[in-house]
Amino acid sequence: MRQGALTRRLLYWISVAAGLLLAIVPLPDWLSPARPDLALLAVLYFILTSPRIAGLGSAWLAGLLLDVLRGMTLGQHALGFVLVAFLAHRAQLRMRMFPILHQAGAVMLLLAVYHFVIFWTDGLTGHGYTGWNRWLPVLSGTLLWPLIVAAGDTLTRRAR
Amino acid sequence: MVELSHDSRPIIGRGPPLGATFLALALLSIGLMVADVRYDQMARVREWLSAAAYPLQVAVDLPFRAWDWLTGSFADRSNLRRENMELTGRLRLANLQLQRFAALEDENRRLRDMRENSAGVADKVLVASILNVDLDPFRHRVLVDKGAADGVFKGQAVLDAEGIFGQVSQVHAETAEVILISDAEHAIPVQSTRSGLRTIAVGTGDSGRLSLPFVTVESDLKVGDVLLSTGIGGVFPRGYPVAEVTQVERSPAATFALVDARPTALLDRDREVLLVWFTPPPASEDAPAAPAPPDEAPPAATPAGQPAPQQEPPQ
Numbered sequence: 001m002r003q004g005a006l007t008r009r010l011l012y013w014i015s016v017a018a019g020l021l022l023a024i025v026p027l028p029d030w031l032s033p034a035r036p037d038l039a040l041l042a043v044l045y046f047i048l049t050s051p052r053i054a055g056l057g058s059a060w061l062a063g064l065l066l067d068v069l070r071g072m073t074l075g076q077h078a079l080g081f082v083l084v085a086f087l088a089h090r091a092q093l094r095m096r097m098f099p100i101l102h103q104a105g106a107v108m109l110l111l112a113v114y115h116f117v118i119f120w121t122d123g124l125t126g127h128g129y130t131g132w133n134r135w136l137p138v139l140s141g142t143l144l145w146p147l148i149v150a151a152g153d154t155l156t157r158r159a160r
Numbered sequence: 161m162v163e164l165s166h167d168s169r170p171i172i173g174r175g176p177p178l179g180a181t182f183l184a185l186a187l188l189s190i191g192l193m194v195a196d197v198r199y200d201q202m203a204r205v206r207e208w209l210s211a212a213a214y215p216l217q218v219a220v221d222l223p224f225r226a227w228d229w230l231t232g233s234f235a236d237r238s239n240l241r242r243e244n245m246e247l248t249g250r251l252r253l254a255n256l257q258l259q260r261f262a263a264l265e266d267e268n269r270r271l272r273d274m275r276e277n278s279a280g281v282a283d284k285v286l287v288a289s290i291l292n293v294d295l296d297p298f299r300h301r302v303l304v305d306k307g308a309a310d311g312v313f314k315g316q317a318v319l320d321a322e323g324i325f326g327q328v329s330q331v332h333a334e335t336a337e338v339i340l341i342s343d344a345e346h347a348i349p350v351q352s353t354r355s356g357l358r359t360i361a362v363g364t365g366d367s368g369r370l371s372l373p374f375v376t377v378e379s380d381l382k383v384g385d386v387l388l389s390t391g392i393g394g395v396f397p398r399g400y401p402v403a404e405v406t407q408v409e410r411s412p413a414a415t416f417a418l419v420d421a422r423p424t425a426l427l428d429r430d431r432e433v434l435l436v437w438f439t440p441p442p443a444s445e446d447a448p449a450a451p452a453p454p455d456e457a458p459p460a461a462t463p464a465g466q467p468a469p470q471q472e473p474p475q
Contacts, residue, residue, distance in 0.1 A: 024293045032297040060185045068213045075192030086182040129298040
């Protein structure tokens with residue numbers, strides 16, 4: 001039992017770290033605006049499946065690391081992460097019961113909230129970019145959600 | 161009445177309530193943001209945090225560098241020969257020009273010394289390579305592999321072989337962030353080589369285009385004009401190419417012409433850039449220029465074919 005929890009904790013941190021790495025891997029220019037927020041999706045997946053491991057503190061830390069890696073205003077992504085994590089924790093018991101497409105819809109809402117926070121704080125700190133393509137990650141993240149769930153379930157099956 | 165909690169963590173050892181944790185962390189993030197934007201002291205915190213992020217950035221950069229190295233070391237012989245011949249040819253040409261430049265530079269320095277103004281010429285450069293790391297797709301910034309340890313400072317000018325590239329916007333221990341001249345938040349004072357017209361080139365967020373928003377309709381600027389850095393402001397060394405005018409649109413009804421220019425530096429293709437140290441021009445030279453409007457004052461004072469007078473603001 002304890003062994004399983006430990007493995008899951010390890011898996012959680014590894015997948016968040018992988019998500020953070022993939023957030024700065026260079027992509028071709030046309031694809032780069034649509035880069036999905038894999039670190040946030042990983043945090044979301046673990047909040048839904050093992051809320052005791054994925055707390056708000058770890059989500060906040062992941063967001064802060066993203067700020068540092070991408071050289072953004074410190075605390076910007078951290079705020080987005082902690083807000084999304086909080087909402088997901090609140091809705092966790094309901095969300096994990098949703099059919100997958102329904103769940104993807106809920107994830108889309110959360111991603112929209114996240115990107116709104118980033119957009120808003122960008123505007124407040126004077127970096128406002130209002131092009132439509134800054135909302136593309138919401139779409140790509142939603143489309144990717146079923147795959148994330150499938151991959152996550154395969155990975156964590158052993159550690160249940 | 162028993163109510164099912166929405167918090168599925170166990171009752172014992174569950175820590176502070178969810179809402180309180182959220183509030184504390186959210187306030188902490190907002191505090192961090194305010195501190196980062198408003199106060200300079202955060203630079204040290206950021207430097208410390210960036211040191212933690214550095215291994216991750218190197219880990220991302222490494223496979224790309226290894227691939228470059230691999231393709232480089234297995235490049236076939238004919239390729240290398242061709243490249244070698246080309247480079248030899250260019251070197252011969254450059255040497256030829258250099259012989260002339262040496263004399264010109266001497267003369268220039270003498271003339272400048274006579275006017276007690278030899279500042280603004282680059283005197284030390286350091287080659288830095290760009291890390292293969294994507295920052296925000298909507299801001300034109302790159303990470304280079306030289307930082308505070310190499311003496312890099314905030315606001316330092318960055319050049320490439322073809323012209324002005326950008327300036328250092330943040331210094332970390334081992335890396336530095338460079339803002340490109342094409343970033344929408346960047347502006348650089350420039351001067352046309354042909355007419356001597358001085359104005360400001362602003363980034364557009366498109367790496368192939370700068371915009372010159374403060375050029376009046378009557379100003380003497382043509383497609384093909386080369387814009388050089390002026391050295392005003394003390395950030396960039398003077399006399400390096402910045403951009404070439406690609407489009408001038410004059411509408412008689414408007415006060416300002418629509419002018420676009422293409423940066424001469426290879427902003428989106430560079431792998432290596434140069435960090436430049438130079439003695440900034442003394443403040444006394446700057447003072448009369450700073451309050452002047454970015455566009456050369458009255459258009460009537462800039463007739464074509466009279467480039468010399470604008471070199472220096474009248475004393």
